[in-house]
Amino acid sequence: MSSNERLARNLSVPINPNPNSASQPSDKPSSWKAFRQTACFKYTKYTLIIIYALNIVAWGGMLFLILVGAANNTMPDEQTRKTWIEIDSQILNALFCVTGIGLIPWRVRDLYQIYREKHRHKVLHRHSYTDDLRWIRIIIWTDIANSLFQIGMAVCMWSMDMYKRPSWLVGLFVGLGCVSGMFSGLARFFLGKRTKKRTKAEQDHANIIDGNGSEV
Known part of the structure; x- marks a missing residue:
């Protein structure tokens, strides 16, 4: 069975025999769908994705450097390192909540x-x-x-x-x-x-x- 035949089989749904109960599709797209096709929406979406990814890389990298001891020269105090580990962990947790919970x-x-x-x-x-x-x-x-x-x-x-x-x-x-x-x-x-x-x-x-x- 080809992919087209498989897709057609999966997409097949029962048709309501009563034409009055079926909603008529509108040729005019909704305002939200029209806005999603604009360049403004696309640029904004890609910008937010880049900012989100850069934050994960930055805070995750900082956490990794502290955990492996690469930041001991700038953070010689153990309590300071623990505090920054907690800060990094909380920020990363919040960032992951954006996708995981959002x-x-x-x-x-x-x-x-x-x-x-x-x-x-x-x-x-x-x-x-x-x-x-x-x-x-x-x-x-x-x-x-x-x-x-x-x-x-x-x-x-x-x-x-x-x-x-x-x-x-x-x-x-x-x-x-x-x-x-x-x-x-x-x-x-x-x-x-x-x-x-x-x-x-x-x-x-x-x-x-x-x-x-x-x-x-």
Whole structure:
């Protein structure tokens, strides 16, 4: 079964026989969709993403240097190093909460729609890197797990004192959060590459067949 046939099968939804109950699509896009297509929105989005990534790199790099002892010359006092470790950790935790907790409504929406046949076509359009429902379910559940791990991390960081907070518990949530986030991102990347490669091969095959048919 080709990818086009598989996608058509996944996108098939029951049609309501009553035309009066079906909402008529509007040719005019909504104001929000129109705004998302503007250059202002795109530049603003990319700028915020760059600022977000640079903050993670900067504060994460500073935390790494302190932990490996590279900042001992500038921070000879152990209490100063512990204070800055706590500051860096809290800032990084807040940055990760932006995606881990901030995206919960959209992740829950995907989880609901992937198990509702009448809404499944919406998830397939959003997760266009693959047409395999099994992989989409795995990735959606991985995103949900990432949000749960981030909530656990936030609870540890914001409800416990830095001197009483169990380091193993923080390390557990950090590790699980990083693994789930990396798995989701890498799965999207490799599945997207495989889908593009397969689509290109099918298009080339179709072009060859069309070319041979026109010659005949």
